[in-house]
Amino acid sequence: MARPPIEVENVTKDFGKFKALDDVSLRVPEGNVLGLLGHNGAGKTTLVNILSTLSPPTGGTARIAGYDVVRQSRQVCARIGLTGQFAAVDEQLSGLDNLVLIARLLGAGKRAAKQRAEELLTLFELTEAAKRPARTYSGGMRRRLDLAASLVGHPDVIFLDEPTTGLDPTSRMGLWQIVENLVDDGTTVLLTTQYLDEADRLADSITVLSSGKVVASGTAEELKAEVGQRTATATLADPAEAPRALEALGRAGLSPVHDEQRHAVTAPVNASHELAVVVRALDEAGIEVSGLGLGEPTLDDVYLNLAHHASESAA
Ligand SMILES: Nc1ncnc2c1ncn2[C@@H]1O[C@H](COP(=O)(O)OP(=O)(O)O)[C@@H](O)[C@H]1O
Ligand SMILES: [Mg+2]
Numbered sequence: 001m002a003r004p005p006i007e008v009e010n011v012t013k014d015f016g017k018f019k020a021l022d023d024v025s026l027r028v029p030e031g032n033v034l035g036l037l038g039h040n041g042a043g044k045t046t047l048v049n050i051l052s053t054l055s056p057p058t059g060g061t062a063r064i065a066g067y068d069v070v071r072q073s074r075q076v077c078a079r080i081g082l083t084g085q086f087a088a089v090d091e092q093l094s095g096l097d098n099l100v101l102i103a104r105l106l107g108a109g110k111r112a113a114k115q116r117a118e119e120l121l122t123l124f125e126l127t128e129a130a131k132r133p134a135r136t137y138s139g140g141m142r143r144r145l146d147l148a149a150s151l152v153g154h155p156d157v158i159f160l161d162e163p164t165t166g167l168d169p170t171s172r173m174g175l176w177q178i179v180e181n182l183v184d185d186g187t188t189v190l191l192t193t194q195y196l197d198e199a200d201r202l203a204d205s206i207t208v209l210s211s212g213k214v215v216a217s218g219t220a221e222e223l224k225a226e227v228g229q230r231t232a233t234a235t236l237a238d239p240a241e242a243p244r245a246l247e248a249l250g251r252a253g254l255s256p257v258h259d260e261q262r263h264a265v266t267a268p269v270n271a272s273h274e275l276a277v278v279v280r281a282l283d284e285a286g287i288e289v290s291g292l293g294l295g296e297p298t299l300d301d302v303y304l305n306l307a308h309h310a311s312e313s314a315a
Helices: 044-051 073-077 095-105 110-123 139-151 169-184 196-202 220-227 239-251 273-284 299-314
Strands: 006-015 018-028 033-037 059-064 080-083 157-161 188-193 205-210 213-218 230-236 257-259 264-269 289-295
Touching (some): 018 033, 018 044, 018 188, 018 213, 033 196, 044 157, 044 188, 095 110, 110 139, 139 169, 169 196, 213 220, 213 299, 220 299, 230 239, 230 273, 239 257, 264 273
Parallel strands (some): 033 188, 033 205, 080 157, 157 188
Antiparallel strands (some): 006 018, 006 059, 205 213, 230 264, 257 264
16 A cells, blocks of 8 residues: 655654654645644744755654655655745746746756746746746745745645745635645645644644644544634733633633633633623623623634643643
């Protein structure tokens, strides 16, 4: 049987005494999208760099299509496309010239290189801007050109490192559509993101990374079910009331957590009538609330909830 396109086993990465990755394992079956979800500094780029042979792991093994990223880096490079923080686009060259150059570097003849470049420019709706220097592109166009550049060599596996961070909502949705088209063509994708909604939309399964460790994995549905289908958030008029608010909601049968940054308490709820339970419990305890909301769980809710469970099981 063919090896899965992406396999990571017990990978660690040390920078001096600092552990950027700690015993990370995951695998991505062919044609699947894995969403690697984590805040800034979680270790996402470090893992992408290891998988794309740019930096060796300190321990453990990583394979692309069965090839070891350290010992068989040449075979690995022939199969991957990388876009992200350090994509290979030359700012001074036009979009067209960038893509032609990459195709030539990958060994295509003049005519074939031009043809591939034009194909990708059409696909990514960059035809009109094809002859302008890349430095004049908007953020969304630049991101599309990065992605096009990574696809020149028809890779089986692509790494998208925070492909939509910093993009406006329209460009973001355009990029999602492009990724979905790639996946329809059978490409295997590892996508890193800080956004639960992005992983939810694109990923078949999600691995949550926190301080270099895998803290959860499953489908978006499974992660949300752990947190609750929705999250009620009560912003406290007086942040010092947080302990009493947690106690009041606990007594009402909810599992609240404290969101210190937002001066709020949040609790997973499974039906909107539970919002009334939140209001009543806080009111009965005489706690003044300056804002109240019901929303989809965010990455922060997932983290808060995981941290909450971890501290409960440690207690
Ligand atoms: N070359 C390096 N030397 C030292 N520390 C590093 C290096 N690269 C990354 N780190 C640290 O490793 C952690 C993970 O970084 P990174 O993988 O870039 O996170 P993410 O991509 O999830 O934001 C961070 O704390 C970062 O400062
Ligand atoms: Mg990063």
